[in-house]
Amino acid sequence: MSSEVPPPAAAGSAPDSAYVRIRDVSKKFGDFAAVDHVSLDIRRGEIFCLLGGSGSGKTTLLRMLAGFEAPTTGSIEIEGQDLSRVPPYERPVNMMFQSYALFPHMSVEKNVAFGLEQEHLGRDAIRRQVGEILDIVKMGDFGARKPHQLSGGQRQRVALARALVKRPKLLLLDEPLAALDKKLREHTQFELLNIQQRLGVTFIVVTHDQEEAMTLGTRLGVMNQGRIVQVGTPSDIYESPATRFVADFIGSVNMFAGEVYANGGEGLCIRSADLGCTVRAERATGGAQGATVWTAIRPEKIQITRAAQAAGPPAAENTASGTVKEIAYMGDMSIYLVRLDSGSMVRVTLPNVLRGTERPIAREERVALSWHGSSPVVLTE
């Protein structure tokens, strides 16, 4: 519980140690805990994405980092400096607001210069730094415009420039791409990554859009009901979700309840009535015999093949058979909705690798589904 600032040598000796440290932070509004005992370590120079639905507490956590809300309990440190009692205007943290919050009565240049003016820099220094940052976001020619004379994408760049011009230790981005249309989003995403790498500023991004989180984030933190449910790299979270909530929230997934009947050297064997077959999950270890667990399989990890004419019930593991009920052709891939013989529906996606396949699988056709033993994820909660 010491609030002393550790000597710089200690911070320097462990470059991988936490740059931003959130320790057991809670925020209560009356009886409601918007943020509930969250602890997080964020490394220098990374893009950390807080991902969650509305009301998950991600925005409240961001606002506590910016200083607009005070944590009810816990502490927030940047480079070992406790920020809990530092007002927003003295924090080495800047924020890019979801609405961009550009000052409507000031030109682009004045907006960007506002932060520097608060540091009482000389006029020439301010002009030079404003010009530099506007060039980085490619808005150098628009300095004299007012915000309402800009398009949505241009406003987003100005908001980014304004938040970056003070070279904050930490930049907070609240739904940075939500107000842009889809085409522009993809373009801006990569540009944002580019700028972040160029300036080396640590980013914390709040978003409800999992695609945005996956492309931007070096690590993600999934939040639900005020708690951090899982922290990891995008592939960690996609391939090895820790809970059913995470598996369902990130991407789409087929989930079946089942019962563990063997826990041998070759993985976990699960008997699932929903699926109508047994599953061998090679990578799973936990789960006592007889325990109820959930098996999650991603749609793209399932192979779909035309069933050999009305073969008997397949006795093998990790295969199931059913009838195709719906096909959605998406261009780059197709989605098949298959009703298993047990009655459950399974979603399978298949990339359209070849152009104009001779005889594609049609609706109401009998198919066999199979998956590799490494694909199923076994979840207990």
Add this chain to the structure above:
Amino acid sequence: MRTRGLFTRVALVLGLVFLYVPIISMIVFSFNNSRLVTVWDAARSPTLKWYGVLVHNEQILAAAWLSIRIAVVAASAAVVLGTLAGVALARFGAFRARLLLAGMVTAPIVMPEVITGLSLLLMFVALEQLIGWPKGTGAVTIALAHITFCMAYVTVVVQSRLAGFDESLEEAAMDLGARPLKVFFRITLPLILPAIASGWLLAFTLSWDDLVITQFVAGPGSSTLPMVVFSKVRFGVTPDVNALATILVLLVATGIAVSTVWMRYQQRRRERDLQLAAAANL
């Protein structure tokens, strides 16, 4: 616009007649030569005689000058106090006694003027006995009373303007290193300036033509223009009042015309800017 029915047209004409005939008749009669207000002296009209009488009427000129001074002072003070109250109500969240402040600030709007006037008079009398200020009733008490009820209107205008714009603007300024006072003067104040301006005009108008409250708190020798007009009219309308009213109507009409033209110009500029932004969309 193309399919105007007979009913709509009749309603429009009747509405205009209802609103403007009294004013027009008053303007016409201000050029009447006759001493009798209701008799048109066709032989020697129109004439500017009553306007001449008016500019030599010391009583009316003094009253008008007093009214203008009181209205300027009251509007300016009400704008300062009303802005503070409006900001507190719109931005400070749920502080203690917020409901009390909201109720007290807006009370003069809903309270009958007679009650507001009477209670203010009682307070001034009590204050004079207690601390010896204000000395008697007069211009000072009129101004104080006007500030009280004008402030209510300014508060409402400022508060609704603040409710209409994004609080994250102020948060962004604070995030960029501006202290709260600086945020207010650099961000909040410029943004609510239109509301403050219209609040000032509203307060000026309210103070300028208030009669009921003023009569309670006015003293000897501090008659405002509405009081003088009212006391003259009680002994029959004289044509110079018509002339005075005509001048006021002209002033107001000019003001409205100027502001309409200016707002049209602003609107057109905003539309052009939006088109510019849309064209630059990348």
